[in-house]
Amino acid sequence: MHNNDPHASNDAQDGHDDLAAESAPENAELEALQSQLKTLEASHAELRETVLRERAELENQRRRMQRDLEQARRFANEKLLNELLPVYDGLEGGLAVEGGDLASMREGISLTLKALLKVGENNGMVQIDPLGQPLDPERHHAVSMVEAPDKAPGTVVTVLQKGYVLNDRLLRPALVAVAKD
Template sequence: MHNSSDSPSPNETPESAAQAAAPGGELEALKAKVAELEAGNKELRDTVLREKAELENQRRRLHRDLEHARRFANEKLLNDLLPVYDSLERGLAVEGGDVHAVREGLSLTLKELLRIAGNNGLVQVDPVDQPLDPERHHAVSMVEAPGKAPGTVVTVLQKGYVLNDRLLRPALVAVAKDD
């Protein structure tokens, strides 16, 4: 009888016969492949951890920058307002001055305040002699106004304000009524 383990079977290739003949070689090749895959896995894990840490650092920086921006958003505006405060304090410090001079000082201070507000996007809504605009005006009364078209703003009781094209406060107005 012929021993089947001594001769290759018809389905066996010379490589598989060599691997079967040397099971230690196949084991070594598999161990090398496992080590290679483990090294690649470790490298990928390290890369993921570094990326995760970088994302966390960016999130913290963004949070800190947003908090800083929120805390100091009005810094420029308030710095611009300091001269107005100074003018008002100087005006209040005057003892028994001329009423005309005090009024003139207040007028200049108001003009400076309006200039600063305008530079920061604030616009007054003063609609005298304009048609009532319910989007920007709030009619609180109707008055007789000869010579004025019905629905026309006759008096502004309180000016309104728009901040960067967004209504901040509507103007309180009196409107001409029908004759």
């Protein structure tokens, strides 16, 4: 069953060559696609690593900010309290004095009050003392009206308790008595 026809073997060879010629572009295309796939997979892995690193960095920054914010909250009053220490020391020293006359005690209290007001001013606090000024309902709270013939109606004639403002925000209104109409 051997074919001795010389043309038969050439036809088989030509068929094999045709198959090889047809599959050569397909193989080249397959190799190109596989190469592109490898490149894309490498790029994907690199991008994935970058995303993971960036996520970790964001988490670390969030933790640092949280820690810094907590520290800021815990020590926000440190400057103010350091400024209050001399006032505290002055009061303690005044209490430690045995005897003494009333005038020197008043002087010590006055100096302590001035020191305390200075600490407030250094931290943005301003005292409201509206004596003789017209009533300002935004900053004053009128608790009584009194006869004051020499004052214009609505004028503050007595300050019962001074008010305070912190950086333009009212901490406490001044309690006042005003002249009647």
